[in-house]
Amino acid sequence: MSETTSTDVLRCVVVTPEETVLETEADFVALPLFDGELGVAKHHSPMIGRLGYGELRIRQGAETTRHYVEGGFVQVTDNVVSVLTNRAIKADSIDTTAAQQQLDSALGQTAAGDEQLAIRDRTVAQSRAQLRAARQSK
């Protein structure tokens, strides 16, 4: 990453285990951390953070691209924002009906025991975050 140390541009890289989803320059990146949103602009101090489920916004000029990301990590160093996530979907291609269905079925499910409760909560959080991200992209 040494080649990027001297540059003054913020770069954002989104990778999933399957592929590199996005590699772009940005003015400002908003990340969904596990407990709230974090904004990253140029010359942000180095950090490593844990991501939650939510919307990743990348602003470049007047244009904002939105992605839904599902957990993972973010590493900010030398003006590079690396987002490591399990899934990254473009906000406007989220399947809202499927997400709604998933939410409904998760809410209607009775969970017994801590593990099942955790799974249910996770599904609810995931589908809600997907719906939210999809709504905001409209």
Next chain:
Amino acid sequence: MANPKELDKRRKSIRNMRRITRTMELIATARFKKAMDRASAATAYTDRITQLVSDLTKSGLEVSHPLLEPREETKSAKLLVLTGNRGFCAGYNGNMIRAGLKRWGELTDEIPRCSAEVSGKKGISGFAFGNVELDEEFTQFEDKPSYDEVEVIANRYLDAYATGEIDRLDVVYTRFESISRQTATVETLLPLGSLVEATDESADESSSDTIYEFVPSPESILEEVVPTSFKVKLFKCFLDAAVSEQIARMVAMKGATENAGELIKDLSMKYNRARQGRITSELMDLIGGVEALK
């Protein structure tokens, strides 16, 4: 002398076979390229995870996690063997089954409770032949294993490991080293051993002494990194297996096409000789007849 008609028939059928093997070779080549692209796309993630772990360890954090430490007593083990769904790939499936059964024998000798899972139709029938009962069989993995599918399996293992259902997980797969080299590998994925061994190589190049801010805390991130790196490792096994299978098929089909070509050459020669022989003998008959009439 052989019958020229018969020889011609054989030659034709071999020609057909060559056409088929050549097509299969082309298909395998195309699939291999795709699988290869996927595998190299996946390295971006692994590299970054490795980088993250090395930065994490440099922060002076004591790396300890239940997944990293071996159990005091290994009571039950699981074996996962990755094979192909299809044949026509030379020794690929055979090697996997052999390595799998060998490890299975070792495991059952040492550990009281063992269970096996196999991916791929060829492996499933191979293990049935070796009289090993399988817990789970997967046939949905072709040349493009998706992370979502692998994650389901990985989560199941993680849960089983956390609850103490299994104390050890071994994976038998073909590791892809280069296009001309793939080796049958047996790897113990759970317990993970150490995360640090992977970071050794990258430690020198990234000598930047950046001090990171951790949100929320290094421990919490580590808690998440360890299972993720297990999932990614398992996913890599599946990707490697897919690439290696396509290479094996490509090479096998290339060999088959070449062999068919040689056979055709040989048969053509025999056919021409037989045809010539027949003409000569007919001529001899004719000449003999003419001689007799004189």
